[in-house]
Amino acid sequence: MIQLASNENPLGMPAAARQAAADALAGAALYPDATGRALKEALAARLGVTPDWLVLGSGSSEILTLTAQAVVKPGEGVLWSQYGFVVYAQAAALARGEGRAVPAQRFGHDLKAMAAAITPQTRLVFVANPNNPTGTFLEGARLQEFLAQVPRETTVLLDEAYTEYLAPRQRYDAIGWLRAFPNLVVARTFSKAYGLAGLRVGYGVAQPALAARLNAIRPRFNVTTPALAAAVAALADNDFVQRTYELNRVGRAQLSEGLGQLGVETLPSAGNFVMACFADARGVHAALLRAGIAVSTLDNYALPDWLRITVGTQEQNAAVLEAVADAARA
Numbered sequence: 001m002i003q004l005a006s007n008e009n010p011l012g013m014p015a016a017a018r019q020a021a022a023d024a025l026a027g028a029a030l031y032p033d034a035t036g037r038a039l040k041e042a043l044a045a046r047l048g049v050t051p052d053w054l055v056l057g058s059g060s061s062e063i064l065t066l067t068a069q070a071v072v073k074p075g076e077g078v079l080w081s082q083y084g085f086v087v088y089a090q091a092a093a094l095a096r097g098e099g100r101a102v103p104a105q106r107f108g109h110d111l112k113a114m115a116a117a118i119t120p121q122t123r124l125v126f127v128a129n130p131n132n133p134t135g136t137f138l139e140g141a142r143l144q145e146f147l148a149q150v151p152r153e154t155t156v157l158l159d160e161a162y163t164e165y166l167a168p169r170q171r172y173d174a175i176g177w178l179r180a181f182p183n184l185v186v187a188r189t190f191s192k193a194y195g196l197a198g199l200r201v202g203y204g205v206a207q208p209a210l211a212a213r214l215n216a217i218r219p220r221f222n223v224t225t226p227a228l229a230a231a232v233a234a235l236a237d238n239d240f241v242q243r244t245y246e247l248n249r250v251g252r253a254q255l256s257e258g259l260g261q262l263g264v265e266t267l268p269s270a271g272n273f274v275m276a277c278f279a280d281a282r283g284v285h286a287a288l289l290r291a292g293i294a295v296s297t298l299d300n301y302a303l304p305d306w307l308r309i310t311v312g313t314q315e316q317n318a319a320v321l322e323a324v325a326d327a328a329r330a
């Protein structure tokens, strides 16, 4: 089966990370390093912060849930955008917060409406950039403006799971912004561009006071020994991330243009996936499955006419286009 349903890396994992994880298994009779020292030091050096700005998670999903648990009390407000990542609602529910999705604007975040929706009870706002599943992108300057409007008592979690896929002209320095915003958490992951989705490693970056609140409730051994070792190796492999970026840039255009030629509407995407609209999305989903290709339906986002297709290798993308064309002829 060609797996294009969960936005993983079609290149697999970096060879050095695979080796590091395998080597680390030898020590896996012992508990992992609860401080994640080696990974935190490598990340701190890369990001220009000190290790006390970092929180490690079992995937960045755990950073999302930990943040909600740290800052939201039962009944307090949590906001996200319509078509926001499903884990935001789960994180709000886990903290027994009052979750609310703010209506989207052309499938993306309506930051004006989100700022206006913040009340004195709002403790947490999730913003994903780029957003999954829509692939929509917010300019850095607009995000900064938004952050300046958010009261300090409200935490903003900026979810940058797909940040490595941004084109150079789209990039911005959210880590740099942290110095001005003590209420900001930036979440990133090793699951996408670093190819380690099955190992579950992500991280949050925040000023030390807020990072300490998250670390205080973090399960002590939440990142396993092989995952820690693989993440250190993956972080060092700039070439792998560059190849991933390039494969995605070309493959995303291949998919979007190819679907366009078949008369299928797609949204411009800044991530490693494309959202495409079909008259019979369910039928196309089933036809792709019969052709050995798994993509994602979006019923759980109330987008029943759309499918989300992860950008694969050139051959995988070609297989998707062929299967869609076949489905249209059937």
Ligand SMILES: Cc1ncc(COP(=O)(O)O)c(C=O)c1O
Pocket (backbone or CB within 6 Å): 006, 007, 058, 059, 060, 061, 062, 085, 128, 131, 132, 159, 161, 188, 189, 190, 191, 197, 200, 201, 202
């Ligand atoms: C927007 C967004 N944030 C966070 C994640 C979490 O990924 P992980 O928990 O694997 O780091 C995903 C995964 O699909 C995502 O799409």
